[in-house]
Amino acid sequence: MKVREQGCILKLSPLGDYGLIVTWCTPGHGVLRTAARNARKPGSDFTGRLDLFHECELVFSAPARGDLATLHSAELLNPRLPLRRSLLQLRLCSYLANLLLATVEPAAPGEEWHKLISGALDYIATASLRPAIAEHFEKRLATLHGIYTPAMPAYAALQQHFGNLPAGRHELMQALSAAPEMQ
Numbered sequence: 001m002k003v004r005e006q007g008c009i010l011k012l013s014p015l016g017d018y019g020l021i022v023t024w025c026t027p028g029h030g031v032l033r034t035a036a037r038n039a040r041k042p043g044s045d046f047t048g049r050l051d052l053f054h055e056c057e058l059v060f061s062a063p064a065r066g067d068l069a070t071l072h073s074a075e076l077l078n079p080r081l082p083l084r085r086s087l088l089q090l091r092l093c094s095y096l097a098n099l100l101l102a103t104v105e106p107a108a109p110g111e112e113w114h115k116l117i118s119g120a121l122d123y124i125a126t127a128s129l130r131p132a133i134a135e136h137f138e139k140r141l142a143t144l145h146g147i148y149t150p151a152m153p154a155y156a157a158l159q160q161h162f163g164n165l166p167a168g169r170h171e172l173m174q175a176l177s178a179a180p181e182m183q
Helices: 081-085 087-103 111-124 131-144 154-162 169-178
Strands: 002-015 019-026 030-036 055-061 068-078
Touching (some): 002 087, 019 068, 087 131, 131 169
Parallel strands (some): 030 068
Antiparallel strands (some): 002 019, 055 068
8 A cells, every 4th residue: 555645854875776765754654764766777756856854745655574665756845955055054964864863763653753853954954053953953852752851961861861872963063163154
């Protein structure tokens, strides 16, 4: 049975010679992994549609076994092109996406996760970069997991609860602190 859903692309991985594994955050299915067969072949129906942080309407079939659904189509809704203005913007977006992926179980109910990551990406596309963006995201993520307490920084609570979080946070925060105002 084919399912239609909206989703934000958080990760892309190669699949064989021409395919892609696309990891999405969707409102109805949470974190979802799909196989886009032949997506990297010239002339593919997926050309220009599957890229990091794109918001798409996707059609997929649930897997018979395992956790890799089959992606049938993806219609681009929002490419979030302003995110490509600077490498620092992409670093921040990648950090937030990887943090979400490190803390959210696949197929967990996803409306709040999708709203959190999509809202953060949309905000980063228009805002001046600063460490408070990452800190706010971490606080909202810890709150949604039910582990936030004002007595402990949100990142520390996430680290304590989940353990292995994405590397490079310290360097990212330093770069955000030194970033010139951008709008």
